[in-house]
Amino acid sequence: MSRVHDMGGRFGDGPIPIAGTDEPVFETEWHARALAVTLAAGALGKWNIDISRHARECLSPKDYCRFTYYEKWMGGLADLLVDGGVVTREELAGAAPQPAPKELQERKLSASRVATVLAAGGPANRDGAAPKFAIGDKVRTRRIARNVMLDGGHTRLPAYAAGVEGEIILSHGCHVLPDAAAHRLGEQPEPLYTVVFDAGDLWGEPERAGDEVTCDLWQSYLEPVT
CATH class of the missing domain: 2.30.30.50 (SH3 type barrels.)
Structure with a gap:
C-alpha cells in the first residue's frame, strides 16, 4: 500500500456502513458488469493482480476519495488497458474500436470458461x-x-x-x-x-x-x- 488509500487507523473519515445479511450482492446492475469486465480484461494476461492493485493506488487522491468502490476498479482498469496497449485513449473516449490483435482474441474469456477460471483462482505460492x-x-x-x-x-x-x-x-x-x-x-x-x-x-x-x-x-x- 501507499498514497491516499492507506487509511487504516485514521480518525475523522466517518463511520463505515455495514451491510446487512439480506443486502444484494451488487448494489446496482453496473457493479456486476464492472466486475465482469475486470475479470475478462485480466484474462488477457497483460498484468497480474499486484499490477492491478497498484493501478488503483495510482489514481489521483481527488479521484480516489470521491470514487465509489467499483469506480476505483474502472479507473484503474482504464489505465491498465491503455498502458497494456489493449485500447487507446481515443477508443475509451468513444472513437470507433480497432480490431483486437489475434493474440488478444485467442485469450478472450468466453462465458463457458468463467466458472472454471474463477474456481482455479490465481495461486501465488x-x-x-x-x-x-x-x-x-x-x-x-x-x-x-x-x-x-x-x-x-x-x-x-x-x-x-x-x-x-x-x-x-x-x-x-x-x-x-x-x-x-x-x-x-x-x-x-x-x-x-x-x-x-x-x-x-x-x-x-x-x-x-x-x-x-x-x-x-x-x-x-x-x-x-x-
Whole structure:
C-alpha cells in the first residue's frame, strides 16, 4: 500500500456502513458488469493482480476519495488497458474500436470458461527459500511502510503496522512478493507469515483491551526482536 488509500487507523473519515445479511450482492446492475469486465480484461494476461492493485493506488487522491468502490476498479482498469496497449485513449473516449490483435482474441474469456477460471483462482505460492522465522517468534515490522525496490512503489505493509512489534502465528511458505511483481521485476518469492499485533500498539486506544489485529506480511518486511 501507499498514497491516499492507506487509511487504516485514521480518525475523522466517518463511520463505515455495514451491510446487512439480506443486502444484494451488487448494489446496482453496473457493479456486476464492472466486475465482469475486470475479470475478462485480466484474462488477457497483460498484468497480474499486484499490477492491478497498484493501478488503483495510482489514481489521483481527488479521484480516489470521491470514487465509489467499483469506480476505483474502472479507473484503474482504464489505465491498465491503455498502458497494456489493449485500447487507446481515443477508443475509451468513444472513437470507433480497432480490431483486437489475434493474440488478444485467442485469450478472450468466453462465458463457458468463467466458472472454471474463477474456481482455479490465481495461486501465488511458489518454491523458494526456507523461512527465517518460526511460529512464536517475536518480530518488528519495517519502520517505514514503503517499497524499498522502487520509490513510490506498491507494498503490502500498511502504514498503521509499520515499526510495531508482533508475533508470528502462521507460516505460509513462499509467495510472490507484491513489491516486485507490481512493477514487473519478477516474482521474487519470499516466505509469508501471519503476524498478530496487540490492537493497542497499533491504534493507541483499542475498542476493547486485549483486541488483536493480524496481518499477512512478507519476510523482508520483518526483523527479529532480540
